[in-house]
Amino acid sequence: MTTLKPGEVNLGTTIMAVKFDGGVVIAADSRTSTGTYVANRVTDKLTKVEELIYCCRSGSAADTQAVADIVKYHLDLYTSQHGEMPTVKVAASLFQEICYQNKNNLSAWIIVAGWDKQTGGDVFEIPIGGSLHRPEFAIAGSGSSYISGFCDKSYRPGMSKEECIEFAKNAVGLAITRDGSSGGVIRLAVITKDGVERQVVYGNELPAQYTG
Amino acid sequence: MTPLIEPNTGFKFDNVKRNQLLSDKGYMTPTATKTGTTIVGLLYKDGVVLGADTRATSGPIVADKNCRKIHYLAPNMYCCGAGTAADTDYTTNMVGSQLALHALNTGREARVVTAMTKLKQYLFRYQGHVGAALILGGVDVTGPHLFTIHPHGSTDKLPYVTMGSGSLNAMSVFESSWRPNLTRDEAVEMVKDAIEAGIFNDLGSGSNVDVCVITKGNVEYIRGHSQPNERVAKEQSYRFAAGTTEFIGSKAGAQAGGAAAMDVSA
Numbered sequence: 001m002t003t004l005k006p007g008e009v010n011l012g013t014t015i016m017a018v019k020f021d022g023g024v025v026i027a028a029d030s031r032t033s034t035g036t037y038v039a040n041r042v043t044d045k046l047t048k049v050e051e052l053i054y055c056c057r058s059g060s061a062a063d064t065q066a067v068a069d070i071v072k073y074h075l076d077l078y079t080s081q082h083g084e085m086p087t088v089k090v091a092a093s094l095f096q097e098i099c100y101q102n103k104n105n106l107s108a109w110i111i112v113a114g115w116d117k118q119t120g121g122d123v124f125e126i127p128i129g130g131s132l133h134r135p136e137f138a139i140a141g142s143g144s145s146y147i148s149g150f151c152d153k154s155y156r157p158g159m160s161k162e163e164c165i166e167f168a169k170n171a172v173g174l175a176i177t178r179d180g181s182s183g184g185v186i187r188l189a190v191i192t193k194d195g196v197e198r199q200v201v202y203g204n205e206l207p208a209q210y211t212g
Numbered sequence: 213m214t215p216l217i218e219p220n221t222g223f224k225f226d227n228v229k230r231n232q233l234l235s236d237k238g239y240m241t242p243t244a245t246k247t248g249t250t251i252v253g254l255l256y257k258d259g260v261v262l263g264a265d266t267r268a269t270s271g272p273i274v275a276d277k278n279c280r281k282i283h284y285l286a287p288n289m290y291c292c293g294a295g296t297a298a299d300t301d302y303t304t305n306m307v308g309s310q311l312a313l314h315a316l317n318t319g320r321e322a323r324v325v326t327a328m329t330k331l332k333q334y335l336f337r338y339q340g341h342v343g344a345a346l347i348l349g350g351v352d353v354t355g356p357h358l359f360t361i362h363p364h365g366s367t368d369k370l371p372y373v374t375m376g377s378g379s380l381n382a383m384s385v386f387e388s389s390w391r392p393n394l395t396r397d398e399a400v401e402m403v404k405d406a407i408e409a410g411i412f413n414d415l416g417s418g419s420n421v422d423v424c425v426i427t428k429g430n431v432e433y434i435r436g437h438s439q440p441n442e443r444v445a446k447e448q449s450y451r452f453a454a455g456t457t458e459f460i461g462s463k464a465g466a467q468a469g470g471a472a473a474m475d476v477s478a
Contacts (some may be wrong), residue, residue: 003342009366032368037380038367039360061366068337105339 004107005148008060009034012181014143014172015056017047017113017123018155018164019136023192024113024121025161028056029176030144030184042186046198050075052191053091053114058141059128060107067098067108087116092124092132100130109140115191143175143182148173161190165199166207173206236392240344247386248416250378251281252406256399259356259427260317260349263403265411266294266436267418274418277392280435286322287431289350290424291331294376296343297365303344307331316407324350324357328367330382335366345375351428357382378417380408385409400425404438 015028028045031038047056047065058113071094076088078133092112099108112124123140130175139151151171159167169186175180186201248269253262257418264281267274281355283291283304288313307330311322318452328348346361360373372390374382385406394402400423421438424431 005364008340008364009362032366034362039362040370042370043368060364062332062336062362062364064338065332065366 002077004060007034008107009039009146010181010189011043011045011058011064011141012143012179012212013058013062013141014044014139014147014175014179014182015058015141016112016139016144016151016168016171017056017111018120018159018168019113019123020159020164021160022120024123024160024188025164025168025188025190026054026056026111026113027172027186027188029141029172029182030187031182032061033181038183043184044187046187046189048072048196049091049112050079050086050114050195052085052116052196053088054191055091055095056111056113056140058109063106063108064108067095067106067110070098071095077163085116087118088112088114088122088124091117092126092196093125093135093150095126096130096132098125099126102127102132112122112142113138113191117193118188123189139171141175141177141182143172145176146178147171165190169201170207173201173209177209177211216364217447218427233446247377248414248415248418249281249376250374250382250407250410250417251347251376252382252386253292253293253349253358253372254386254399254403254404255356255358255392256393256394256396257327258396259351259425260350260358261399261403262290262292262347262424262426263310263407265417266409266420266421266422267411267416269416275421277437282422282433284308285327285348286315288321288352288426288429289316289324289327290426290431290433291338291349292347292375293329294345294379299342299345300346303331303334306312307334315325320407321352323352323354324348324359325354328359329363331361332365333365334447335361335363340364349373349424349426351426352379356426356428373391374406376410376417378407378414378440384387400437408438414453 010033012031012033017024018024026046029045032040034044047055047068055068071089075086075091076095095110095112109127109128115121123132123138137155154167172186188199190197240313246268249349251264262282268276281292283293285291285308285428291304304341310330311327315322329364340363345363348359360368372386403423404421407421419441420436423434
């Protein structure tokens with residue numbers, strides 16, 4: 001198990017993805033830290049690897065950027081060679097291969113989510129170590145520990161797109177309040193067959209929370 | 213039969229033994245020259261402005277009072293470097309060279325994202341051992357861009373950035389004053405203030421402010437834009453009057469005389 005090297009830029013983070021009928025909602029905070037200093041307070045941790053496939057990055061900024069760039073390259077090649085868009089499963093499998101085979105040198109906890117013709121919306125999670133999981137919704141990053149109870153209680157199968165967005169906003173908002181390595185704004189993206197709609201939620205627009 | 217001349221391939225570890233011997237005798241191993249440093253970059257209405265201080269340190273000693281930290285990468289791109297001086301110099305030089313070839317190969321002006329990708333992939337490959345923390349700024353066909361690149365290979369794309377030991381001092385200036393669409397003079401003034409915050413409040417930064425303004429089709433490299441640390445005029449002249457040292461005479465063949473003096477065979 002690799003921990004961050006001293007001085008390495010940390011994505012700390014709270015990231016999540018939720019499946020609904022017709023697509024997925026993905027969300028992330030926007031804080032990147034080096035020790036106690038916030039190196040970037042408006043980071044975009046929702047990275048496109050294909051038109052309708054995104055990955056949510058947490059762990060080492062350098063490692064996750066490098067891995068995502070390599071997967072993006074492979075998916076681009078896939079599209080050229082197969083003449084059709086890869087499925088989310090294919091993208092997740094590529095992430096897994098890199099994360100597993102290089103497990104001793106990587107510090108990455110990644111969520112892969114998107115839309116494809118075969119399955120519709122799909123969510124995969126690749127924790128440290130490189131195992132592959134396919135849950136209905138996934139939460140990851142240092143902030144996820146604070147919201148696992150909230151998420152398990154709030155999630156209901158068959159939620160609508162709007163319900164999923166509210167669920168994600170609430171969850172990430174709560175994690176930001178409790179986790180020092182998460183903060184800034186909440187970035188959301190809704191991926192359906194029609195494309196990707198991106199949204200930013202600022203601190204003053206957060207759903208109601210107890211703050212003392 | 214051992215070779216008279218040692219083969220010059222592979223690494224040489226001769227100095228390891230020497231360094232161990234010296235360190236056992238109490239001589240501290242010298243640290244690599246670091247640039248301590250305050251470097252900044254910001255986007256303004258017409259392009260990017262980069263700024264840097266000019267102090268290079270070797271531990272607590274100032275190794276260079278007026279070094280250049282804004283490195284040329286391409287006619288439309290410059291890169292500020294913080295961290296280990298040798299690493300920033302070498303890395304920017306190497307990628308600058310690669311970019312020149314790339315531009316000739318493609319027949320196009322190099323793009324800032326290209327330089328960023330080359331730099332980040334090189335640094336990631338060395339897993340943080342190449343101690344270069346860079347601020348890359350430039351203007352290409354897609355517009356003005358500003359990136360920050362950390363030694364481990366992560367990058368951030370932002371409208372204003374600071375790096376180095378004085379980065380927190382400089383960032384406080386930007387966070388309180390930056391807004392989009394600054395004019396050229398406002399931008400240069402803000403960069404000067406940010407670097408001066410590092411120069412005066414960070415021990416690793418000092419001396420002068422270098423500025424580089426990059427716009428579409430034009431670069432203005434202002435070496436020493438601000439010089440708030442000029443040495444005061446000395447209070448008196450310390451010149452020795454002629455005749456202070458008694459002059460005995462001169463002799464031709466001073467070299468031979470020197471050699472004789474060095475003979476210790478007695």
